[in-house]
Amino acid sequence: MDKGRSQRITSFYQKTISDDGRPDQQVAAYHERFFDTLANMDASGARHVIDEAIEAGIPPGTIILEVFCSVMERFGEMQANQEITLSEIYAIAKIGQATIDQLMALLPASTHKSGTVVIGTIVGDFHGMGAKIVGIFLRMAGFEVHELGINVPSTTFVDTAIEKKASIICASTLLLHTMDQIRTIHDILDERKLTNSIKLVVGGAPFNFDSELYKTVNADATAINASDAIEVVSRLMEAM
Amino acid sequence: MNEMTSLERVLATMTHKQPDRVPVFPILLLHGAAELGMGLEQYFSKGAHWAEGQLKLRDKFGHDCVVGVPHVVQDITAFGAEVMYWKQGPPSPGRMVIHSWKDVNQMTVPDPYAVPELVETLKAIELLAKEVKGEVPIIGAAIAPFSLPSMLMGTERWMDLLLFEEPAVRKEVMGRMLEITLDFCAAWSNAQLAAGADVIVLADGMASAAVLTRRQFIDLALPVVKAIVPRIKGNVVHEGVGHLYPMLDLLVDTGILGVILSHLDDIAVCRKIVGDKLALIGNLNNIEMLRWSPEKMAQKSREAIKDNASCTGFVLSAQGPEIPLGVSDEVIRAMVQAPRDWPC
Numbered sequence: 001m002d003k004g005r006s007q008r009i010t011s012f013y014q015k016t017i018s019d020d021g022r023p024d025q026q027v028a029a030y031h032e033r034f035f036d037t038l039a040n041m042d043a044s045g046a047r048h049v050i051d052e053a054i055e056a057g058i059p060p061g062t063i064i065l066e067v068f069c070s071v072m073e074r075f076g077e078m079q080a081n082q083e084i085t086l087s088e089i090y091a092i093a094k095i096g097q098a099t100i101d102q103l104m105a106l107l108p109a110s111t112h113k114s115g116t117v118v119i120g121t122i123v124g125d126f127h128g129m130g131a132k133i134v135g136i137f138l139r140m141a142g143f144e145v146h147e148l149g150i151n152v153p154s155t156t157f158v159d160t161a162i163e164k165k166a167s168i169i170c171a172s173t174l175l176l177h178t179m180d181q182i183r184t185i186h187d188i189l190d191e192r193k194l195t196n197s198i199k200l201v202v203g204g205a206p207f208n209f210d211s212e213l214y215k216t217v218n219a220d221a222t223a224i225n226a227s228d229a230i231e232v233v234s235r236l237m238e239a240m
Numbered sequence: 241m242n243e244m245t246s247l248e249r250v251l252a253t254m255t256h257k258q259p260d261r262v263p264v265f266p267i268l269l270l271h272g273a274a275e276l277g278m279g280l281e282q283y284f285s286k287g288a289h290w291a292e293g294q295l296k297l298r299d300k301f302g303h304d305c306v307v308g309v310p311h312v313v314q315d316i317t318a319f320g321a322e323v324m325y326w327k328q329g330p331p332s333p334g335r336m337v338i339h340s341w342k343d344v345n346q347m348t349v350p351d352p353y354a355v356p357e358l359v360e361t362l363k364a365i366e367l368l369a370k371e372v373k374g375e376v377p378i379i380g381a382a383i384a385p386f387s388l389p390s391m392l393m394g395t396e397r398w399m400d401l402l403l404f405e406e407p408a409v410r411k412e413v414m415g416r417m418l419e420i421t422l423d424f425c426a427a428w429s430n431a432q433l434a435a436g437a438d439v440i441v442l443a444d445g446m447a448s449a450a451v452l453t454r455r456q457f458i459d460l461a462l463p464v465v466k467a468i469v470p471r472i473k474g475n476v477v478h479e480g481v482g483h484l485y486p487m488l489d490l491l492v493d494t495g496i497l498g499v500i501l502s503h504l505d506d507i508a509v510c511r512k513i514v515g516d517k518l519a520l521i522g523n524l525n526n527i528e529m530l531r532w533s534p535e536k537m538a539q540k541s542r543e544a545i546k547d548n549a550s551c552t553g554f555v556l557s558a559q560g561p562e563i564p565l566g567v568s569d570e571v572i573r574a575m576v577q578a579p580r581d582w583p584c
Contacts, residue, residue, distance in 0.1 A: 041403060043404070085449065085450060085451055085452055085453050085456075086450055086451045087399060087402075087403060087451055087452055087453065087456060088453060090396075090399055090403070091403050091404075094404070124324050124326065124332045125332060126332075126333050126336060126391075126394050126395070127394075127395050128394060128395065128396045129395045129396050129399060132396060150394065150396075151335075175329065175332055176329060176527060176564050177326045177328050177329020177330065177332075177564075177565075178326070178329070178332065180326075180328060205527075206527050209503070209525055209526075209527035209528060210525070210527045210528040210530070210531070212531070213527065213530075
């Protein structure tokens, strides 16, 4: 994995948080313990490690950058390398979301964000875990994410993107034939002359089984996992 | 060696004896509609339609099986779930039927013979049996008890229950849920066998290595596999709907006859793991084949046969659930032809 991809989460927080500490031994130990608790899908253990780090006087900014971000990026790399399963990355995303909410509450409110994304699983498909995981990772990377859930009609994706001023729609499917509904999202964007201002990213098993398939639904890009989604969405936004 | 019937060929390979050639299962659940000149919703409305479709497809391609079930989501209709039809693919669930753990407590085990959609499937199997029983394997299928809950409540809710719910609640809800799906799966599988199916494919999409760790598989899914297989009064094949090799050794002694592999499974590695204790079925990439030429299909099929290293214990097929509609007749023919051109 290239360095740029693996550090997308960190780079967002570096824009808003000052790293008051150094990755010294104490912080490195918290990193390893936080990693272990997440690897064991131990939500209360993860919370305990973060509580302990806060009580030990380590600045929240340092915890976010040197413990949270670097651990999440390690898991992102592991997912990219197929070293962890869907259940693991799902648990890690959920625990990670709770952790970052806890830590960000300790910092002054920031209005900075990476961009706005609408995400959901297309109509006819009730497999929502993949989109949920990607949504959480995007949020952790600083995006404002509007989750639409499962079985979402094509028009809802577009209407919500317009309403929330999103520049990216992320549509997921596990089923090959519901891909047609994703093509409909593109058609609606095209009809409304929005293809330059709203980009369409697709994900899910069929697109992972065939890396060229996203072109058949006129999507702008595909992402094979959560960390790849951060990279793809960031790249598209930078190019807009 | 004299030419075997499809059933003789499949029985030989599944029991690790020498067949005349590698059997080939292109799982064609959708293509029959066009053979009958009808849309998919009409095709799926009557068992007589897809029985006829299966027979026409077999006449056309000459492969080694017929499939008695129309699509993979029919099992949920037994629980009152709606099915949504599509013009270009199999139906999908229209809505979930479990919205809270209270719903699980109120559920009862459906009787397959009282569910109109399942009765149509049994009619289809009976029609197929009347025509080809004893010559061509008739494949039945059921959603495995561990995975069926995800289709009734959604994958996220099922995963939340398994991973995050309070242990006491998890034990109670999961116990009740699996009790229901085990009873239903056994009844439904045995009904198909009684109607004439030769084998039941248990589709266990939540139990592959793509979803579960080996530890989770041992703790959560494997006990369910071990519980259901002896209750099915016939041959059982396990389909992980995802790669299986990290837990394949654990399936060897469960009583199943074979496994359907994903394109991410290495056949040669899997063969080493299971030896001659399980048949391997697979593992062409059913999505990528949408843009394969007949030559590419022939090449991929030959590679799969070569990876198994012998003709025994192997059926050339694709990963599940089916070959998509966009795969052309020429490409399917190339798949069926490959074992004939690549003799044992």
